Amino acid sequence: MLRKLLIGVAVIATLVAGVGTARLVLPRTDPTSGVVKQLAFLRAEIEGGADRAAQQQYPEGYFFLNVLYGLTWVQVGLADPARSVDADAEARWALNRLESADGTAPFDASLKPQYGVFYAGWVNWLRGGLISLKHSDAAEIDKFSSESVEIATAFRTSKTPFLASYPGQAWPVDSIVAIASLRLYDDLVAPRFGQIATNWVAASKKQLNPATGLLPHQVVPQVVGARASSQGLIQRFLVEVDPAFAQSQYKLFKERFVTSVGVREYPKGVGGTGDVDSGPLILGMSLSATVVAIGAARVQHDPLADRLTRQGELLGLPLTGLKTKRYLFGALPIGDAFLAWSTSARPLVADEQPKQDGGSTWWWLPWLLALWLPALILWGFVRRVRRRRGH
Template sequence: MRGTRSAGRLRQALRWSRRIIAGVVSICALVGVVRLVVPATAGTDGEPAGVQRQLSFLRAALDDGAGDEAQQLFPEGYFFLHALYGLTWVELGMREPAGERSEALREARWALERLDSPSGRAPFSADLVPSYGVFYRGWSNWLRGGVLSLQPAAHRDPAELRRFADDSAALGAAFDASRTPYLAAYPGQAWPVDSTVAMASLRLHDTLLPPRFAGTADRWLRGVRERLDPRTGLLPHRVDLDTGAPAEVARATSQSMIQRFLVDIDPDFAAEQYLRFRDRYVVTTLGLGPTVREYPEGTDGPADVDSGPLPLGVSLSASVVTAGAAQVHGDAALAEGLTNYSELLGLPVDTPWTKRYAFGLIPIGDAFLAWSKTARPWVADAPSPPPASLSWWWRLPLISVLVVLGVAPWVPALVRRRWWRA
């Protein structure tokens, strides 16, 4: 008798366990569908849902040493994590009325102070021209200009203005003296993306202070057009420092950033370059969703610390950053598609106070995604949207898969019930 009761309790426990597991699977599938269809961006004017909570997570992570941990992953980890945190706050602040930007201004200044510190400068050489190289000086100058952009013109901090003017002058002088459009980021090494960021910061200077770098920018653009990657017609990934000649085919990890900044330097040239990039690098992998190849279609190459692993040739980091480039260019369908795909695959964990992706294990990924969601031109007017390359219906195959996964755990029970009734 006791054995019969024990067997009955065991069967009942197994039934409830199966129901609980089935319920969890169905809820996860439903959440996946929601993440695919609910808008995850807000264009260049609205505030994307969740970004404030992402920044709360990132600030706590930075206070706990996430910058030093990121430095162990790649050479600019500490710098990039703080820079992206500060830039995202600038982006949010630009969406607020002038009198409501105090938090954004405080946090952006905090990040800038970390860049302007021994830890922020540690990977870079003071012997370069300009000192510490174009990567360090370009990104720092862009963030410094962003901090000034958050302040009313009549009340900008005089010391910050002087520093921005001086650093811009140093960059401008280095570009004017260079035989090529690309300055060194490290001794003997140059990447066009770094000079693109620096040149955008000079354009920003000319909107905040009396203009002085139009000639520098025009010469830079002429030099860039003369040295495009012959295989793609895009800015190359890496160049010969002495001549500026392409040394490596255009790659998505740098192109995704170039396309974000180039619009603030020359909108017409940027529009041409963006369409070339989109046509050659944005793909729908396995027919499931938009992603970005590290190398142009038909070409493969090695992964590195910037690209991360390249499953089927796709760079996850470039896919995230391209969402921001698409938004800057008014390509709302692609920006939304890439961000929705990230919401599904990134496994975000939401609380009322924070939001983190991949369980918060790689904060630099959270920083890039927050920065991409808030992308907008800082200097140029919003460009005319390019022809759409992605329809809403790309989601259907994934939604179908999720529906099947959500229903499948209940099928055995439904079959058994129908069998017993028969």
């Protein structure tokens, strides 16, 4: 019985090691198809109330689940023009949900821009993404123009480059998304807001965190040093605003936060606890920051994106069916939404960036060792049992 049990466990360990090896080293033939399957899973989850459930767990749970669903469809439609009509319909469906009473409920309508810079920036970025699919009418473009003017006016009249997302609360990352949406307007409609973006970059450079040289995590009600849960998003959008500034910031981000196994929430050498932004920390690593960093690496043309994606395929326990794909058994749809958005990330404004050095091409060797060592040990026990029975 012991021998049969050992053989069974060894076979399972070998299969796990084989599947893991394939996910780590085999070519990824059509990543878009996997993202489309994730979107099918997310659509069903949202229709089943997953966005409202997420709102009970996270301050922007409803918003993020819908906006990332729509933005991922935009990215899929731009990558594959044959899907652009479907992408337009699905992204528009998500936008309608964001503009509903449920979408605006967590935000303050008295802020400038209306509902705060977080809400206004992401919605404007999604609306611009829709227009980039080239199925929008004049009314849609007029709406994009009026909301871009509202955002631009708020920045022009503000004494700080970082506008409020909630009364008395401001995070630089939220303003970056809004400024990126103005850059997208200039690219899609007409040059109009370039000086505002230039002024914003100049003002932001004066408020870099002294310890890291990066933009801070939060500025109101208190200044909080750089953290990866916001840096991943900052690096994703900053390239759309100012590619040269983005390149220097991304280099610092990698030096201070990226490790061989993931992305730290706090800079190397600095400890801290997890919270609603970072999620639980494992040896200082943030799963959410690691996922978002995939998108940042993709728009920076950094092979790090492929490495992090492959590690996610290994550790995320993906379940792929004929029509859907989910991670961690579909237990956290908002995590699937961030992953789909990140793994399909592409610049909407910026040109393709120069390819960066990906570091060692043997990064997967420790992972293979971790995968195969248990199987080899188990087969060693099987061999010993056989020898003992032989005596």
